[in-house]
Amino acid sequence: MITKKTICRTLLSFTIFMLICFPLLAVEKIRISTQQREPAVWDKNARSVTNRIEQWKPEETAIIVCDMWDKHWCKHSTVRFAELAVALNPVLNAAREKGVLIVHSPSDVMTFYKDYPQRKESQKYADESLKPLTDGSPLPLEKGQKFPIDASDEGCECTPKCKIYRAWTRQTETITIGEHDLISDLGTELGGYFKEKGIKNVILTGVATNMCVMKRPFGIRTMKKLGLNVVLMRDMTDVMYNPAMPPKVDHFSGLDLMVNYIETFVCPSIVSTDITGKKPFRFSDDRRKRIALVIAEGEYHANQRLPEFAEELTRKNYHCGFALGVPRMNGEGRHNIENLQILEDADLMILYARRRALAPEKMAMIKEYVASGRPIFAIRTSSAAFDAQKPIKDEQGNVLEQWKEFDKDILGGNYQGYDSDLRKQGTGTDVTIVAGKENHPLLKGVQPFHCQDWMYKNTPLRSDKAEVLLRGKNPKLEEPVLWTNGSNAVYTSLGHWDDWTIDSYKTLTHNIVEYLLNDSQK
Numbered sequence: 325m326i327t328k329k330t331i332c333r334t335l336l337s338f339t340i341f342m343l344i345c346f347p348l349l350a351v352e353k354i355r356i357s358t359q360q361r362e363p364a365v366w367d368k369n370a371r372s373v374t375n376r377i378e379q380w381k382p383e384e385t386a387i388i389v390c391d392m393w394d395k396h397w398c399k400h401s402t403v404r405f406a407e408l409a410v411a412l413n414p415v416l417n418a419a420r421e422k423g424v425l426i427v428h429s430p431s432d433v434m435t436f437y438k439d440y441p442q443r444k445e446s447q448k449y450a451d452e453s454l455k456p457l458t459d460g461s462p463l464p465l466e467k468g469q470k471f472p473i474d475a476s477d478e479g480c481e482c483t484p485k486c487k488i489y490r491a492w493t494r495q496t497e498t499i500t501i502g503e504h505d506l507i508s509d510l511g512t513e514l515g516g517y518f519k520e521k522g523i524k525n526v527i528l529t530g531v532a533t534n535m536c537v538m539k540r541p542f543g544i545r546t547m548k549k550l551g552l553n554v555v556l557m558r559d560m561t562d563v564m565y566n567p568a569m570p571p572k573v574d575h576f577s578g579l580d581l582m583v584n585y586i587e588t589f590v591c592p593s594i595v596s597t598d599i600t601g602k603k604p605f606r607f608s609d610d611r612r613k614r615i616a617l618v619i620a621e622g623e624y625h626a627n628q629r630l631p632e633f634a635e636e637l638t639r640k641n642y643h644c645g646f647a648l649g650v651p652r653m654n655g656e657g658r659h660n661i662e663n664l665q666i667l668e669d670a671d672l673m674i675l676y677a678r679r680r681a682l683a684p685e686k687m688a689m690i691k692e693y694v695a696s697g698r699p700i701f702a703i704r705t706s707s708a709a710f711d712a713q714k715p716i717k718d719e720q721g722n723v724l725e726q727w728k729e730f731d732k733d734i735l736g737g738n739y740q741g742y743d744s745d746l747r748k749q750g751t752g753t754d755v756t757i758v759a760g761k762e763n764h765p766l767l768k769g770v771q772p773f774h775c776q777d778w779m780y781k782n783t784p785l786r787s788d789k790a791e792v793l794l795r796g797k798n799p800k801l802e803e804p805v806l807w808t809n810g811s812n813a814v815y816t817s818l819g820h821w822d823d824w825t826i827d828s829y830k831t832l833t834h835n836i837v838e839y840l841l842n843d844s845q846k
């Protein structure tokens with residue numbers, strides 16, 4: 325017999341079941357780690373590189389695959405795009421698996437797909453009222469800006485030059501088209517579909533960043549104008565750029581400069597790691613040395629100054645990647661650094677961090693890098709990079725890891741603060757070259773200089789290997805301000821935001837990079 329009690333019990337059990345199971349049934353959000361260049365807080369005319377963590381619902385997210393054709397008129401490009409397709413397909417598969425919509429947008433070849441259900445589905449949502457937004461014209465922020473690479477020759481770097489013609493007939497077969505994917509090269513269709521289905525986030529992939537990815541009717545500019553939350557997947561794209569053209573850099577440095585432009589004026593970028601959990605893609609032809617800039621500091625505007633330095637290094641054909649912590653002295657999210665996986669492939673780590681504790685797996689990435697014997701250039705606050713001065717726990721109550729002896733063990737330093745009276749007085753530091761060290765490769769072209777730094781106390785250094793090259797003097801003290809610790813570690817206690825405008829300091833930072841990356845100098 326069904327009694328009231330039985331009904332109540334059944335309802336109660338059902339409620340408990342739902343409470344336990346519903347969170348498990350709910351679709352997992354995708355953790356997106358963006359990189360963008362925003363006006364710096366202290367100087368609106370300057371840009372700083374920042375990171376944001378967003379949680380995206382897969383059902384509100386689409387990936388647009390731009391112009392990944394079967395063949396390009398340029399031979400070089402055909403080969404590179406084919407390599408990219410092999411890397412891109414598993415990323416799309418992983419995203420589809422998570423519930424992300426995949427949109428295939430090979431321009432000009434829609435007739436090939438005219439009978440595909442994925443093509444017909446897209447056509448149902450055409451909204452001609454969106455047409456004016458799809459002309460690919462520049463965004464307001466881009467006003468007065470020029471792309472950093474000259475592709476007025478259409479970007480062919482082959483000898484002899486390839487003949488331009490419509491070489492494409494379809495999307496490359498390397499990329500799988502799923503049953504529930506879309507095929508469209510029109511913003512009017514995609515805009516209509518996204519609105520109807522509640523798609524809010526769009527990831528652009530494919531080629532080429534300085535052409536179709538930006539300008540097509542389904543490209544980044546259109547998606548921005550449609551009000552979508554757009555990002556570029558910066559490791560799943562390429563450029564049309566011939567290194568013989570300005571600014572005469574390596575093809576892949578040209579790509580990096582174009583990504584900088586997009587991060588500055590158009591939209592943030594991400595790497596495929598957010599979808600796959602794996603290493604970002606790198607073209608086999610990209611043989612540049614790789615520099616990982618680990619920046620987690622909120623006092624000296626390092627996330628503005630180091631990216632400026634990084635752009636100079638990019639123009640010297642080094643690849644520069646950023647692993648970023650929030651640029652704050654205190655507060656939420658401080659004990660985290662994003663994108664540390666770049667250390668795995670890095671040839672040099674440039675570190676400008678201050679008092680961060682890290683999740684053990686993240687600290688392990690730093691320690692693995694250091695243990696591998698690869699070089700480190702550590703700047704100013706980095707002597708206390710991983711010393712948070714007290715135990716730190718994450719939101720779940722897990723203790724985060726610190727590395728208090730980093731200063732002594734790796735840099736040979738002995739950081740003991742600075743004279744705060746002199747800091748207030750702004751007396752600065754006079755920097756001089758240690759007698760007998762004038763011909764050291766690190767000091768080529770470096771002259772004594774005066775700088776704004778309130779000088780760090782570091783005497784006595786704690787390493788037998790330490791070789792002091794620069795000393796600083798203020799009205800009270802004389803201290804080492806630059807030394808090597810063995811052939812693979814260079815530390816400077818300089819690094820005030822104004823230092824990066826002093827010629828000798830700039831020369832010094834470039835010398836340090838060249839020295840640490842070239843064994844022949846050691």
Ligand SMILES: [Zn+2]
Pocket residue numbers: 397398399400401480481482485486
């Ligand atoms: Zn070519």
